[in-house]
Structures are given as C-alpha cells and as structure tokens.
Amino acid sequence: MKIGFIGCGNMASAMIGGILKKGLVQKNDIIVSNLTEAGSKRSREKLGVETTMDNREVAKKAKILFLAVKPQFYEEVILEIRDLLTEEQILVSIAPGKTLKWLEDTCGCSMKIIRLMPNTPAQVGEGMTGGCCNERVTEEDAQKISEIAGSFGRFEFVPERLLDAFSAVCGCSPAYVFMFIEAMADAAVAQGLPRSQAYSFAAQAVMGSAKMVLETGKHPGELKDMVCSPAGSTIEGVRILEKAGMRSAVFEALNGAAEKGKRL
Known part of the structure; x- marks a missing residue:
C-alpha cells in the first residue's frame, strides 16, 4: 500500500x-x-x-x-x-x-x-x-x-458539521496553551525562578493536569476544587482569573477560531 x-x-x-x-x-x-x-x-x-x-x-x-x-x-x-x-x-x-x-x-x-x-x-x-x-x-x-x-x-x-468546533478546541488551542505556559513561566521568573526551569515546571504542570482529566474521568471542575483549599493561595488565584475574565476570553477565542475556520 x-x-x-x-x-x-x-x-x-x-x-x-x-x-x-x-x-x-x-x-x-x-x-x-x-x-x-x-x-x-x-x-x-x-x-x-x-x-x-x-x-x-x-x-x-x-x-x-x-x-x-x-x-x-x-x-x-x-x-x-x-x-x-x-x-x-x-x-x-x-x-x-x-x-x-x-x-x-x-x-x-x-x-x-x-x-x-x-x-x-x-x-x-x-x-x-x-x-x-x-x-x-x-x-x-x-x-x-x-x-x-x-x-x-x-x-x-x-460529524462534519462539528469539525470546525473540533478544529478550534484541538487544532487551534495548542497555541493558547503555549501562551498560558509562557505566561506562567513569566510569573515564575518574576518570583525568582530561572527561565529554563520556569518553562519546564510550567509545561510539566500543564501536562500532568491534562493527564489527570484523561485518566481519572473526573470533571475538570472537580479536579480544580481538589486543589483549592479553603482560604488558600490557589483559590485566591482562581478569584483573580475569574475577575480578569479568563473563562470568557477562552470561550470567545475558541468560538472566533471556529467561525474563522468555516470561512477559510
């Protein structure tokens, strides 16, 4: 063949x-x-x-x-x-x-x-x-x-009618994930970590988190809640991300990518 x-x-x-x-x-x-x-x-x-x-x-x-x-x-x-x-x-x-x-x-x-x-x-x-x-x-x-x-x-x-949505969430999203890793690394550098370690640590954290979603079968929200201790540092970060409109920004980015894909 x-x-x-x-x-x-x-x-x-x-x-x-x-x-x-x-x-x-x-x-x-x-x-x-x-x-x-x-x-x-x-x-x-x-x-x-x-x-x-x-x-x-x-x-x-x-x-x-x-x-x-x-x-x-x-x-x-x-x-x-x-x-x-x-x-x-x-x-x-x-x-x-x-x-x-x-x-x-x-x-x-x-x-x-x-x-x-x-x-x-x-x-x-x-x-x-x-x-x-x-x-x-x-x-x-x-x-x-x-x-x-x-x-x-x-x-x-x-189904073909869902392929543009698939492309947005899987084909385009690596770029957004790379941006997220880069942003986390920048913050780590600001806190004193060397740049090379910052990228490595941030990337491993993202890969491990994704693996937990795939292998545990648990809802991402449930996994998030497991990390957020009462009055802890993680929930404070979640509050700031929500205030900045993280979910809405991701939502709009993926919808925009899907609509653009239909016009190519």
Whole structure:
C-alpha cells in the first residue's frame, strides 16, 4: 500500500514519523512531494522516504493520498492532479474549511474522501485528530485511516458539521496553551525562578493536569476544587482569573477560531 503526501511540512512530517514508528508501512512505501529541492533533501534525510518535486508522480503512485499543502493552494493542486485520481484511491484532506462537497466537486470524480484535522502535538506523538468521510469510504478504508491517525496520537471520527468546533478546541488551542505556559513561566521568573526551569515546571504542570482529566474521568471542575483549599493561595488565584475574565476570553477565542475556520 503506497501512501503519498503532496506537501511535506511540519504536520506531514509528524504524521509520517508516527506512521513509520508504529510500523504501519515501510519507508519505501511512502512518497512525498516538495516544492523545492532543498525540501526534498530534508525529507529524504529526516524521514528516509521516497521524494519528488512532481505532485503528479505522487498522485499516480499513492493508494492513500494526503493533501498536506496550505488551504489556499488546495484548488490549484487538485486541478493539477485530478485527471490522475481514481475511484480506488482515498483522498485525505487536512485543511480546515474545505468541505467534503467542495473536495468532491473540485476533484470532479467519484472518490473516497476523508477530512482529517490533526494538531501540532502530533509532532511528539500526542496529537488529537478528528475526521469525517463521505459515503464512498468503506469500513475497511475508515479503519486504515484510523490506524494512520492513531499512530501519532488519539483519533476519533466526528460529524462534519462539528469539525470546525473540533478544529478550534484541538487544532487551534495548542497555541493558547503555549501562551498560558509562557505566561506562567513569566510569573515564575518574576518570583525568582530561572527561565529554563520556569518553562519546564510550567509545561510539566500543564501536562500532568491534562493527564489527570484523561485518566481519572473526573470533571475538570472537580479536579480544580481538589486543589483549592479553603482560604488558600490557589483559590485566591482562581478569584483573580475569574475577575480578569479568563473563562470568557477562552470561550470567545475558541468560538472566533471556529467561525474563522468555516470561512477559510
């Protein structure tokens, strides 16, 4: 089974790394296209996969074809390769805003199409990916994609109407979490901690807290309450965050990101 990636930036590289680490296919079963020779060299050296600068070569060879270019280039790339696409292939999009119907209409043929929304923690094997598919995708096809997406983190299928919401909470939110970690580290530095330790301590605290949510099954509010001793320092910090509108700011940021995703 040949897997192809048109575009091999950070996200595609992370996905390929997970696929290879899990042993789903061998390196010579993956072909990627890059815009430049420097990009091709980087993909060969980093991943050890077959490389080309010809998108059409990838489209010809791949049984599962990932479009890993920026959303604004989707139409251009699909028009370049669509005469090579077949009903036997699975076309996988990782772009926000490009609906299944848009992809079907642009491809101009009856194809199996899947939309995936991975996020950047896929680069460390801790991604959260959501996906949806059209009616031509079989259970066997869906299982193959589930295995691929699961190789670099967690994966779940969701209805397409919820994919923009998923993308906001999982695709965009790492940026907000990084901002939160940075802000906590800044505060720690202000209190006297060295910068390198501040980042490390803050990041570990966030990772551990997230793991508690996932592994205990307890409501985040209950876990928060467990930390807040009566008249203690934590509840004082919670009071200040609430006064500053932390929840509302996060709410508005995610809603704004979701609405923007629909317009891409």
